[in-house]
Amino acid sequence: DIDECDFPAIYGCYDVNKCNITGVTCDLPIITECENNQGSYECSCRDGFTNLTTGTNGSVPYRCEDINECASDIHNCNLTVSTCVDVLGSFDCICRLGYQKDNSSTVCVDIDECKNSFGATPMCNTTSSFCVNTIGSYHCDCNA
Structure with missing residues (x-):
């Protein structure tokens, strides 16, 4: 167990943040989140990513993969006037010639x-x- 109990009668026991120590098997911090729990930790994928494996406390390396929103058709680009381009953890709508984005980040207008x-x-x-x-x-x- 990674938790510390040095001289419990004097200092008591405390939980060590397992997410900050070497050997935690969550994927890269840019694509995963590590949540410290009492006596353990849990990994989860950030928005725009999906898990390839499941595991807690290092039993299995936790890996996440980018979701291709364009190929999965889970974007809100109007394909008549724009093209969907997958980017890490998200997507972008690129306006066709003769169109530009309005104040939103995905709507192309004439x-x-x-x-x-x-x-x-x-x-x-x-x-x-x-x-x-x-x-x-x-x-x-x-x-x-």
Whole structure:
């Protein structure tokens, strides 16, 4: 047992935090959490990871694996206007050309190219045409 009991009549017994000692068999701290319990410890996977093994007190090395949210279809990317990319412990929605993320981190919205002149150059020749925004793009129509 890893708990300490030095001179119990004088000092009493105390629990040693097993998560802070060498030999604890939880996976890397970036992907697992170690919870110290009285006389033992328990490993668990962080969000975005799933366990490959189970074990407590070093009986079996506890291993976690990244969940591929994109392949598992447990993401909220709109695949019509974005692509899902798996990242460690999570996912990212990459907007397609003509779209950009709104204030959320996953929703892609149409870029109004007619409002965004992208620098000093207008999207269309304003003397002979006008800009018409379309979903994911734009086009220039001639003045009447």
